[in-house]
Amino acid sequence: MVAGFARSLSVIVAVLLATASILYFLTPKTEYLPEGEEAKVFTMMFAPPGYNINIMKENYQAVERDFSPLVGATPKPLSDDQPIPAIDFSVGFVSASRVFAVRGVADRYQTDDFLAVASERAEALPGLRTFSSKGSIFSGNFGGTRSINIDISGPDLKALFDAGLKVFLKSRQVFENPRVRSNPSNLTLGQPLLEVRPDWERAAELGIETQDLGYMLWAYSDGAYVDEFFLDDDEIDIFLYSTAGNIEQPQDIESLLLYSPNGGVVPLSALARLEETVNTETIRRVDGDRTITLSVIPPANVPLETGVERVMEEIVVGMKASGELPPDIRLDISGASDQLTATRDALASNFLVAVVIAYLLMAAVFSHWGYPLLIMASLPVGISGGIVGLSVLNLIGANLDKIGLYAFTQPFDMITMLGFLVLIGTVVNNPILIVELTATHLKNHGMNVTDAITEAVRIRLRPILMSTITTVAGLSPLVFNPGAGTELYCGLGAIVLFGLLFSMIVTLTFMPALLAVVFRGFGPQRKPATATTATT
Structure with a gap:
């Protein structure tokens, strides 16, 4: 691999192409958090x-x-x-x-x-x-880590509920057997209601004001809030209730007795009429707009990122474009999908910061700006190894039921992605050993490039194998036999374990070839041999 320029270059190109292919084709769609x-x-x-x-x-x-x-x-x-x-x-x-x-x-x-x-x-x-x-253990017990919330807003209540029902039915077509929860729970305006319509002229004659009438009806029904007081450090609310108990029948409301300053005690029927109607039991508002929220949880075999893409394409954009929803109905996506995007962006920026810090630390240690670049070249290769390992783990886990074991799938969630941050500090360890010793051989011992690289790999082979094997052995129980609680970190362990294995193989193949190409063109200057003169 290091004997000839063409051979070294072919190894580099092959590894880089394999790495790019793995990152492009095998990188799975992301989840937000493990379900715990x-x-x-x-x-x-x-x-x-x-x-x-x-x-x-x-x-x-x-x-x-x-x-x-x-x-x-x-x-x-x-x-x-x-x-x-x-x-x-x-x-x-x-x-x-x-x-x-x-x-x-x-x-x-x-x-x-x-x-x-x-x-x-x-x-x-x-x-x-x-x-x-x-x-x-994350985000409640109603699918919070995989919930795609569709907020449906509009000015007209009837059109809003019609749109909510259409989106509800559409979501069941987009996914195979999804779990869908609506808020409010009923997407029809069929809840029986009793409206109290006051005669304000009669109420004024009796001396009853608008807020007083509403407050008295509140006390007769659910209880009216009065005030609060503190008992030691506890805040206690005071409510006013009727001693007559709950209202059992709608007809009982007409006979409710109200006190009026001008007319004494009068029944409610003396100043108001009752109308039976149907409507919704609750009206939610988001940012001031009437809103229905559908929480769509895709099937377990559909990653959250894929689910969001389908919802955006077939519901948010598709239903508006096809005219299934009126123009004044607005659809927005929130919930775990928003948190996934925000967390992924934050993780990406933190990853870049970690790469820069690792590079600057190695530049300070080597007193050289170029050597850390050679070492960091192994990082994408290690990341691709972690992705390959995760794919292999899922392939094996999905077929365990064929041999009588429980099948499992490890999602590509945010905790799993933390393994890439760990790889920044671990994948570079083996290349550091090779690069440092190769540079020493070239500068201090006057070796040619081929001999310097070969000798460095020979000397560092045992430490590299020992450190990799011990780390892999320590991570294996977490990856292959997770217990209660530790399954949260199974994906992280898989990324680190397979990333290190892949990095070790690449360190012994790709790194020598890369060093051979670079050092032949831009290698360190050898120290001139010291002249000795014989004196007679």
Whole structure:
């Protein structure tokens, strides 16, 4: 590799082409953060307008009948006899508008299986809109690290909800079986409401002002805020409630008794009429605009970056271009997708800063501006090795189920990318040994380029192998046998481990060839031999 210029140049070109090809073709699409999964599954079921708590309770019990016998069961491989994974606990909360349930899976490797079963059981209930997700230590328990939030804004409420329903249905076409959660939960203006329309002339005669009427109705319904006080260091809110209890029927509102300064105690019907209508139960505003937010979680086999690209192309841009949405409806993307972009940009800038710092440190140590450039040339090669290793790891992990083990996939998330920062300080170690000793041989011992490089590689081979093997051995448990909690850093370990292995191979092939080409043209000047004179 170092004997001839043509051979050295061919090695350099081959390695650079291979590196560029790997970086271009094998670099995977990115995720934001690892899910940090807990062995829990959260399920939410949202009621359509008109449901009451008894109907929601029946729906919850219909699902719970399948799961409650499995609480405390021994984990077993799924079979026809036990198609549902065993669970440790099952807890649920039921209200008239929604059901919230959380269930702990006994075997954490069966969390995905239980999620599929829980989603299937919940979606089988007629009329309900459901959402299920795995527990996560990042961004809550509702898919926060992979959630693509689509904010739909517009001035007209009916057009806004029509657009929200269209985007909801479109998102299910863009992805295969995604998880979609809407806020508000119902995308129809079908929530029964009772509007109180005051007769302001009659109210003025009775001495009741606008804010007073609203405040009294507030106290009769949800409770009216009065003030706050501090008890020791605790802030306590004071609310005013009616002693008559909750309002059970709409007709009871007409008979509510109100105090008026001029007319004494009068019923509400004496100064207002009631109108039954339908509308939405909540109106969200983002930056002052009425907004519906859809949280779309792509399937596990679709990286977040790919999911964002599809949403932008087929929903945000596609639906506007095709005329499916009115011109006054605005679509924006937020959530984990925004955080992914911001974090990736910050990581890229930090990477450049780290490269500059490493270069300046080596320039100061070598007292030479050129040698660090030769050493830093091995950095892209090490990065490509990390990407190859991650691809190989995922290829093996995806086929483990064929030999009876649990299959897995390591995403290319932000923590995994931190491995590239680690490589800046580790990949350069081996080339430093070769470059330093080669330069010493050339300057101090008067060797030619070929002999200097060959001798440097021979002397440094054992230290390079020893340091690489010990580092790889130390990282192997993290990469190939991660435990609870350590799976967060499996990707980082894979990047560093395979980057070092690749760097070691390249150090013994690419670096000698690069040194041979550079030193033959711009090598250090040899020290002149010292003349000796014999005196007789």
